[in-house]
Each structure stands twice: as structure tokens, then as C-alpha cells.
Amino acid sequence: MIDPTPVLEVEHLQIDFLTRRGTVHAVRDVSFTIGRGETLGLVGESGSGKSVTAQALLGMIELPGRIVGGDVRWKGESLVRGPHVRRTIERVRGQEIAMVFQDPMTSLDPVFTVGSQVVEVLRRHRRLSRKAAKARAVELLDIVGIANPTERISQYPFEMSGGMRQRVLIAMALACEPELLVADEPTTALDVTIQAQILELVAELQQELRLAVLLITHDLGVVAGVCDRVAVMYAGKIVEDAPAADLYATPAHPYSAALLRSTPRLDIVLDRLVAIEGAPPDLRRPPAGCAFATRCPFAIDHCREEQPRLEVFEPVPNAVGAGDAETLEELEQPARTERTVACFRAAEVREEVLS
């Protein structure tokens, strides 16, 4: 069950990179929340600002990058500013919020066995004795679906497949029993079958451990079936944030719709995949109006003059209101059902998708 009270609140986040060729406005007013036990997919093309947003959650933005506006709050405490921010980040990082990145080989140390690396995390964060840490490491490898964990624990990263290494990293992330797992493209380097297995694992762990998850990917197909909600990012902004089922059924932003049409799906056979033509704008000089206008089939003059704001849109068709709930389970499922969209013509876009 999802508790809609947000554990993570990202509010009007703005991140710039000062480069020799100008200031890149990589993240431009991004806001979203994640509830306890909720899985949010953050999706968008390469360069849209997903990783930079994730890095800001744990004080990982380094020069030439700078957070120039907004806030990130973990259970009400700022991770961006205030006299104790460094101490707060140190306490939270790895303990309450854990991260898993794209390439499991570069995140593991090649000269130590995987077991010793899991043990090290446990000893550092959980202050376990060597013996207790080793026993827990075996348990964790078992939890993430590694067969024969007692033997596997003494292997080196190079002796394992990419999928196995990603499981080890997830085990390390889980070692501290975090409340939020941030997974940045955790399956991109893996082949399709292994990708599916890792995502299944994330979904299982999320259920069992009531873990909140921020799953970052450029592939909308990846988040289908795993995420409660999806936030679609374009050119440093969130353009649509909706329950996953609603976004897939009736995207309301032209970019979400285009992204869906360009994504192979396991659940639906599309007539054909349609690539999104054109390129995102240069974020050193973001346009005055909507950043998608040059690629958008719905664009009108107004779109080029003013920026559409992310606003609450519609009553959601799939939402279960308290009055409609037929079972106790539905009543107890207080999942967030609102949808926000940044598009002047969202209602018309949805009409067209529906027709």
C-alpha cells in the first residue's frame, strides 16, 4: 500500500552548469513528490536532466554545476540549504536514500570480492561485527536472487555477468535498509531478458520492503508495469506527471504521446513505431515559450510566446474515488490520482489520443 504523504519533495529545482561556452540551464523549475512506498518513473530523452535531478537529491551536484533555485526536502528537512545541510546529507545518503547507477562494473571495485564489498557497507553503516555482516551479506545476495550466495560471495566482479553485478549493487543499496531507492538507468547496460528480471526484482523488493523508488530511464517501456506514477521530462522541465496507467492509456502532453508512439511495448502491438523528429532546444538559450514547440504538431503562436505551466488537469478517468471503490482494498489504496500537464492544448491532445 502506498502512503501518499511525501517522503521526498522536490520543489522548483533549478540547476545550471557554467561552461566556457555559456551557462547551461539543465534543470528548469522541476517539482515532484514521492510518497512512502511509491514508485515514480522519471522518463525523458537523453540530456533532458534526469540524472542531474537525481544527483541533486544527495548533494552530488559539483562544479561547474550549481543548484541555483528551489529545494529538495527529505521528510521535511532540506537537502539543499541551511546550516546543517552537509550533516543531513551524510546521515541520509546510503542510509535512508540509496542509489544504483547504470554501469555496475564501474560502481564495483574490481580488486575486492563482491562479498567483501557488501560486508564493508554493512560494517560502515550498520556497525555489524564481521561475522554478522558476512551472514547478512549472504542473506542480501539471496534476497536479490543470486543463486548459491555462500559461494558467490567470494567471487570478484569480473567473474560475474552484468545482470549479476547489478544484483550485487542492489544488494549493497539495500544493505542499509533505505526508504528510497534511486535507480538511474539500472538496466540500460543489460540485455532485454536480464532487464526484465532486474525490474521484476525492483518491483518485488518495493512491495516486500515498502520501499519508495525513483526509477530513471529514457525508455517508457521500462517503467510500464513497475511504476505507480510517471513524470515525463523534456528540456529540463517536467511536462506531465500522472498515474502510470493513465499516462499510458491517454497521454495529455504531445511529448508524452510522441514518446509512447516511439517506444516498443510488450503489452500492446503498435502499427508502427514513430520516431520523434527534430531535436530539443539548446539549453544555453532556452526558448521564451514552450520548449517542445519546434517539434510539436499541436503548436500555435501562443506556444512560442509563453511558457505553459505544470497545472492540474482533468478528473482522471481510471482513478478510483472513495465513492467508486468496490472493495476494501481499493478504499485502502490511497494512491495519488492527480495528473499535472504543462501544455496549453492538453485537453485537445487527449481528445485526439482518445479518438
Ligand SMILES: Nc1ncnc2c1ncn2[C@@H]1O[C@H](COP(=O)(O)OP(=O)(O)OP(=O)(O)O)[C@@H](O)[C@H]1O
Ligand atoms: N558536468 C557537466 N558539465 C556541463 N553540462 C552538464 C554536465 N552534466 C550535465 N550537464 C548538462 O545537463 C544536461 C542534462 O544532463 P543529464 O545527465 O541530467 O541528462 P539525462 O536526462 O540523464 O540524459 P541521459 O538519458 O543521456 O542519461 C546535459 O544535456 C548537459 O547539458
Ligand code: SF4
Ligand atoms: S504548449 Fe503548445 S507547443 Fe507546447 S506541447 Fe502544448 S501544444 Fe505543443
Ligand SMILES: [Mg+2]
Ligand atoms: Mg542520465
